[in-house]
Amino acid sequence: GDSVTQTEGQVALSEEDFLTIHCNYSASGYPTLFWYVQYPGEGPQLLFRASRDKEKGSSRGFEATYDKGTTSFHLRKASVQESDSAVYYCALSEPGYQNFYFGKGTSLTVIP
Amino acid sequence: NSKVIQTPRYLVKGQGQKAKMRCIPEKGHPVVFWYQQNKNNEFKFLINFQNQEVLQQIDMTEKRFSAECPSNSPCSLEIQSSEAGDSALYLCASSLQGRDTQYFGPGTRLLVL
Numbered sequence: 001g002d003s004v005t006q007t008e009g010q011v012a013l014s015e016e017d018f019l020t021i022h023c024n025y026s027a028s029g030y031p032t033l034f035w036y037v038q039y040p041g042e043g044p045q046l047l048f049r050a051s052r053d054k055e056k057g058s059s060r061g062f063e064a065t066y067d068k069g070t071t072s073f074h075l076r077k078a079s080v081q082e083s084d085s086a087v088y089y090c091a092l093s094e095p096g097y098q099n100f101y102f103g104k105g106t107s108l109t110v111i112p
Numbered sequence: 113n114s115k116v117i118q119t120p121r122y123l124v125k126g127q128g129q130k131a132k133m134r135c136i137p138e139k140g141h142p143v144v145f146w147y148q149q150n151k152n153n154e155f156k157f158l159i160n161f162q163n164q165e166v167l168q169q170i171d172m173t174e175k176r177f178s179a180e181c182p183s184n185s186p187c188s189l190e191i192q193s194s195e196a197g198d199s200a201l202y203l204c205a206s207s208l209q210g211r212d213t214q215y216f217g218p219g220t221r222l223l224v225l
Contacts, residue, residue, distance in 0.1 A: 018189060030183065032211060038153075043203055045217030087153050092213035099168060100145075100214060105153035 002027045007088045013080050014111050018104075021075040021106045023064070023090035030050035031092040033057075033066055033073040038087045047075075047088075082112045114138065116161035118204050123222045125194045134186040135219040137206030143167075144181050145191050145214060149201040161187065174221075194224040 006023040013019060024033060032051045036044040048057030050066040050073065057064050062077045073090060090103040117136040127133045137144050146158040159169035161181040176195075181187040191198055191199075201221050205214035 010210075034213065041218070043114065043118075043218045044206075045115070045216065046213055049213060089155075095211060099157060102155040107153070 002031070002092060002094060002101045004090050004092055004101050004103040007106045008104055010107045010109065012109045012111060015081055016079045017110075019031060019075070019077040019084075019108065020081045021090075021108070023073045023075065023103060025071050025090075025091070025092050025101075026082075027071075027092060027094055029094045030068075031094045033064075033093040033098075034111065035062065035073070035075050036089040036102075038089065044089060056072075058110055080108070080110045082110045084112045086094055086109060114215040116204055116206055116215055117186075118202075118220050119219035120220060121218065123220055125222065125224050127195060127224055128193050129224075130190060130192055131194045131198070131222055131224070132188055132190040133202055133222070134188050135204030135206075135217060136186045136193075137204070138215055141187070141206035141208055141215070142208060143207045143212075144187050145205040145207075146179060146187075146204065147203045148198075149203055149219070155203075158189070161207065191222075196224050198222060199224045 003026045007021045034049045035047040038044040048059045050057040053068040055066045064073045087105045126197045145160040148156040150190040159179045160167045179189045201218045205216045207214045
């Protein structure tokens with residue numbers, strides 16, 4: 001079945017470090033891929049999405065490129081800030097289905 | 113920014129008590145989802161609706177959980193007899209289509225003592 005596997009657990013970085021959170025997916029069709037971010041005390045909010053192979057999504061300095069060949073949608077940011085500390089989720093949805101599949105989340109802590 | 117409204121933000125119940133939470137989806141969004149998020153941040157899908165009709169629900173939902181999305185009223189999720197394991201953050205999300213971007217509310221944090 002459909003699934004999303006992302007970097008699990010916690011990631012700790014210093015400000016201005018480079019961030020990569022890996023996301024690989026398994027889907028039978030051509031899914032839409034999403035990155036969501038959840039700050040403490042809030043619900044998840046969309047960072048960006050991508051629907052086609054090689055499409056790049058970006059927002060707030062974060063970016064990811066849809067790669068059907070490697071079934072990946074890795075999240076990257078060149079220089080993280082303390083305010084980026086949050087939990088990040090990779091997710092997918094498939095045409096014809098009424099549901100999402102979320103990864104288990106990656107907790108990012110940025111140390112000033 | 114999401115305009116999904118969830119109430120209450122916090123709910124404390126004793127074991128065996130009913131727990132009810134509500135959600136107002138974004139205006140114009142016919143699809144509503146309920147998720148349970150545990151302390152490890154994992155999402156568990158519970159149920160979703162298109163307008164007032166149930167699209168999918170998991171077995172757990174069929175037993176102690178009930179949900180509805182009546183027209184012109186908030187959607188609701190109710191646990192008939194709360195258990196300690198139900199303590200979690202309950203998230204409501206809405207979208208234009210089931211596979212489209214989901215917009216989440218802030219959640220209702222349930223604590224079952």
